[in-house]
Amino acid sequence: MSKRKFLLFISFFFASAILLFSLFLLTPSKASAQGEYAGIEQCAMCHEDLVKSFKDSIHGKKGFELRSDKACETCHGPALAHVEAGGDKTKIKSVKALSSEEKSDICLQCHERGTQMLWNGAAHESRGLNCLTCHSVHNPKAEKAQLLSKEPELCFNCHKKNKSQILRASHHPIREGKMNCSDCHNPHGTQTEKLISANSITEKCYECHTEKRGPFLWEHVPVREDCSNCHDPHGSNHQKMLNAKMPFLCQRCHSDTRHPGTLYDQTQIVSNRLFNRSCTNCHSTIHGSNHPSGKTFLR
Numbered sequence: 001m002s003k004r005k006f007l008l009f010i011s012f013f014f015a016s017a018i019l020l021f022s023l024f025l026l027t028p029s030k031a032s033a034q035g036e037y038a039g040i041e042q043c044a045m046c047h048e049d050l051v052k053s054f055k056d057s058i059h060g061k062k063g064f065e066l067r068s069d070k071a072c073e074t075c076h077g078p079a080l081a082h083v084e085a086g087g088d089k090t091k092i093k094s095v096k097a098l099s100s101e102e103k104s105d106i107c108l109q110c111h112e113r114g115t116q117m118l119w120n121g122a123a124h125e126s127r128g129l130n131c132l133t134c135h136s137v138h139n140p141k142a143e144k145a146q147l148l149s150k151e152p153e154l155c156f157n158c159h160k161k162n163k164s165q166i167l168r169a170s171h172h173p174i175r176e177g178k179m180n181c182s183d184c185h186n187p188h189g190t191q192t193e194k195l196i197s198a199n200s201i202t203e204k205c206y207e208c209h210t211e212k213r214g215p216f217l218w219e220h221v222p223v224r225e226d227c228s229n230c231h232d233p234h235g236s237n238h239q240k241m242l243n244a245k246m247p248f249l250c251q252r253c254h255s256d257t258r259h260p261g262t263l264y265d266q267t268q269i270v271s272n273r274l275f276n277r278s279c280t281n282c283h284s285t286i287h288g289s290n291h292p293s294g295k296t297f298l299r
Helices: 003-026 030-034 040-046 048-056 062-067 080-084 100-108 140-149 151-156 160-166 201-206 221-225
Strands: none
Touching: 040 048, 151 160, 201 221
16 A cells, blocks of 8 residues: 555544534433523422522522523533423432532622632632521522521621620621621632731721821821730620720730829829720820821820
């Protein structure tokens, strides 16, 4: 056989193999039949209540249809085999039977951007939580009430310490319903500590407490560094949500003797600054001062 005939034979062989392989892929099979979609009307034949709640939810709106026209089968997978088998649960994807990671993966097929983009590897995901821990897909009205009017209670299911802090005398108006946990935190994940939805804790505080932002001629270093150096944002039994009562709070840093010294010095057993006195009685501009002589933050 000449070299030319050999090359023609090889070319014909590979072309025939590719054609046969293509015909094999296009031939209907039992496996492909199982991958066919039934449609939402078929789902409604048995799951009327679930389909109705789905249509009432955000997932049943037009925006969802533009992204996926498979409705229920977007999450549960092709359902034709399930229907033909008379509702055999082994023929369809049961979300309840999935692992925590797999449940979140279904949601992240669409919710992979925005506030959810940092979910993988974030604090809640790394602790085994998933989207369905907090969200209800089939009951949107209950979910709305749960996530808005009762959002703190949802968070308090796990964060018991924070719940006790909110009940203290000085607190943010969370239990009064004027704030929610998500006003400060992004539960889906952030690049900052404590899931703070800002570049830092201080920057988040400045969103409401703008008068503390400055710039100031004289800056109080602990204030510029982190508001939580002095304040507990979840609640405290001291005024202004302070971490400790004055003057003890200030004397954690200002521990030199005499004025503005410690409560105990060489001349008296107990300083007269212990009762009915506060460092801010004189140093009232403690967050910062623009006065030329305001180095010591005096009023």
